[in-house]
Amino acid sequence: MGDSSTTASEASLSYNLADLFEAVSDRVAEREAIVCGSRRLTYGQLEERANRMANHLLSKGVQPGEFVGCYLTNCTEYLEVLLACFKIRAIPVNINYRYVTEELRYLLIDSGLVVLVCNEEFVDRVRSVAAEVPALRHCIVVSPIVVSPIVVSPIVVSPIVVSPIVEQPGLEMLPDPIRYDEALAAASADRPLVLGRGDDDLYLLYTGGTTGMPKGVIWRQADAFFGCIGGGDPMRMSGPVSSPEELLERIIDFDFVFYALAPLMHAAAQWVSLMWLLCGAKVILHSGGFEPVEIWKTVDLEKVSIMTVVGDAMARPLVDAWDEQGPFEISSMYSLSNGGAPLAPSLRDRLREIAPNAMLTDGFGSSETGIQGSRRLSPGEDPGKGVRFDNVEAGTTVLDDSGHPVEPGSGVVGRIAHSGYIPLRYHNAPEKTAETFVVIEGTRYVLPGDMATVEADGSITLLGRGSVSINTGGEKVYPEEVEALLKGHPAVYDVLVVGVADERWGERVTAVVQPTKGSTPTLEELDAHCRGQLAGYKIPRSLVLVEQVVRSPSGKADYRWAKSTAAASLG
Numbered sequence: 001m002g003d004s005s006t007t008a009s010e011a012s013l014s015y016n017l018a019d020l021f022e023a024v025s026d027r028v029a030e031r032e033a034i035v036c037g038s039r040r041l042t043y044g045q046l047e048e049r050a051n052r053m054a055n056h057l058l059s060k061g062v063q064p065g066e067f068v069g070c071y072l073t074n075c076t077e078y079l080e081v082l083l084a085c086f087k088i089r090a091i092p093v094n095i096n097y098r099y100v101t102e103e104l105r106y107l108l109i110d111s112g113l114v115v116l117v118c119n120e121e122f123v124d125r126v127r128s129v130a131a132e133v134p135a136l137r138h139c140i141v142v143s144p145i146v147v148s149p150i151v152v153s154p155i156v157v158s159p160i161v162v163s164p165i166v167e168q169p170g171l172e173m174l175p176d177p178i179r180y181d182e183a184l185a186a187a188s189a190d191r192p193l194v195l196g197r198g199d200d201d202l203y204l205l206y207t208g209g210t211t212g213m214p215k216g217v218i219w220r221q222a223d224a225f226f227g228c229i230g231g232g233d234p235m236r237m238s239g240p241v242s243s244p245e246e247l248l249e250r251i252i253d254f255d256f257v258f259y260a261l262a263p264l265m266h267a268a269a270q271w272v273s274l275m276w277l278l279c280g281a282k283v284i285l286h287s288g289g290f291e292p293v294e295i296w297k298t299v300d301l302e303k304v305s306i307m308t309v310v311g312d313a314m315a316r317p318l319v320d321a322w323d324e325q326g327p328f329e330i331s332s333m334y335s336l337s338n339g340g341a342p343l344a345p346s347l348r349d350r351l352r353e354i355a356p357n358a359m360l361t362d363g364f365g366s367s368e369t370g371i372q373g374s375r376r377l378s379p380g381e382d383p384g385k386g387v388r389f390d391n392v393e394a395g396t397t398v399l400d401d402s403g404h405p406v407e408p409g410s411g412v413v414g415r416i417a418h419s420g421y422i423p424l425r426y427h428n429a430p431e432k433t434a435e436t437f438v439v440i441e442g443t444r445y446v447l448p449g450d451m452a453t454v455e456a457d458g459s460i461t462l463l464g465r466g467s468v469s470i471n472t473g474g475e476k477v478y479p480e481e482v483e484a485l486l487k488g489h490p491a492v493y494d495v496l497v498v499g500v501a502d503e504r505w506g507e508r509v510t511a512v513v514q515p516t517k518g519s520t521p522t523l524e525e526l527d528a529h530c531r532g533q534l535a536g537y538k539i540p541r542s543l544v545l546v547e548q549v550v551r552s553p554s555g556k557a558d559y560r561w562a563k564s565t566a567a568a569s570l571g
Contacts, residue, residue: 072264261308290314340555392459397416414453542566
């Protein structure tokens with residue numbers, strides 16, 4: 001365990017995320033914290049850079065409760081801005097860097113941003129909408145990072161190099177622009193003193209969901225610490241901490257490395273990175289394009305302990321690279337986890353073969369619920385079938401249409417509900433808040449829209465989001481259930497299942513398929529593959545072949561794209 005001495009930051013700890021990080025960083029200041037591209041930061045260096053950014057934001061008049069946007073790809077600056085905001089009680093806003101102008105404009109206005117931190121590559125897009133964002137008064141521009149294969153080397157951070165703002169055409173047209181490195185260089189490295197910091201400070205995560213414009217989910221930081229960020233127990237083995245001080249007793253005293261493949265704008269990377277930083281581990285942020293061979297090599301070079309993928313969109317290229325150019329040295333890997341999107345059973349089995357000595361963990365949850373449950377498969381354990389979770393968080397249940405818990409083994413399809421550590425509301429959306437956060441028989445629940453059944457043994461089988469379910473002849477079809485089976489066909493590389501308009505049935509189940517190389521699956525072949533394993537009404541009645549299935553940068557399904565593509569193809 002870490003040094004038991006008490007530091008100034010531990011004098012009055014709360015579950016505020018800044019309080020917790022400062023206490024941890026004081027204990028392990030010389031330990032390596034973050035690796036991204038060519039930059040490597042110790043906990044002390046990460047803390048200093050976050051302090052500098054916090055003091056810069058204060059110098060620009062940022063007040064507690066004001067919003068600061070992170071329009072960034074993975075970089076150390078992303079985590080620095082998060083921590084800086086927590087320190088001064090401001091609220092960081094995650095912004096999907098794939099958003100087109102309309103979505104970006106909506107989010108910037110909806111969140112009420114006063115400061116925006118963005119990559120230089122996004123300047124033109126920001127400039128096109130900045131004048132329409134009334135609260136935006138300051139922009140901080142992050143220069144490109146050096147993207148190269150990670151090489152293990154002594155911890156060295158290049159000195160801050162200040163580049164004149166006029167070097168990049170267009171930057172001067174942003175509201176009060178400054179380069180990130182210039183802002184750091186001019187700011188104090190002292191830890192800012194902000195009164196009133198505590199459990200009730202706010203944490204926000206915008207979620208794109210599967211339909212509609214993004215929604216901002218507002219949490220109390222204490223609830224987010226337990227509901228989203230592990231509560232001091234990332235591996236779900238010891239139970240959550242009973243006090244902020246206990247977190248310091250759990251600082252690991254051995255090398256442990258988490259590799260975040262997803263972008264920090266997504267909970268799968270942001271939550272888990274914060275989990276491990278609060279345990280004193282090292283976090284690697286994946287930067288640049290998704291290069292599977294380099295990822296496997298990084299596992300070896302950095303001796304990665306745990307790596308998280310987001311569904312098939314990340315797992316399948318990794319498997320392909322292994323089969324085509326592997327094997328690679330991954331003996332350091334203790335666990336391979338998946339979250340944020342389903343993993344096809346056939347792909348899960350292949351990962352078990354690739355990493356037979358690693359534990360495979362599937363997790364489920366959402367921005368509105370935090371982490372709700374998981375399934376942990378030890379080496380040699382039979383995974384069984386379906387998207388089933390037997391390790392369910394306290395407060396998670398399945399409710400029927402009457403608001404009562406679904407009886408195990410009844411086969412009744414209900415709505416996933418979660419109580420306990422849950423958000424306060426959606427930002428600027430009182431009607432949506434009233435629909436999603438409800439009180440049933442005196443208990444406040446969040447109903448994120450996921451549908452599920454409860455098995456006889458009490459485990460929960462997820463069926464998918466009700467908002468994307470297909471109504472065909474009065475029967476409901478949940479796309480993820482059909483997709484999981486179709487992905488087991490050798491000619492199917494990736495697939496999304498949607499409903500298209502049908503005069504007779506209302507909606508017709510349609511598979512939008514990206515074939516494996518050299519394959520051309522037919523509807524008849526897919527029908528034969530599904531027959532006997534799915535009810536007849538769930539089997540696709542139409543097939544659309546595409547060069548690539550479109551997903552978000554984090555690997556989540558883009559059902560809007562799939563539905564429009566299917567409709568256009570089928571007329």
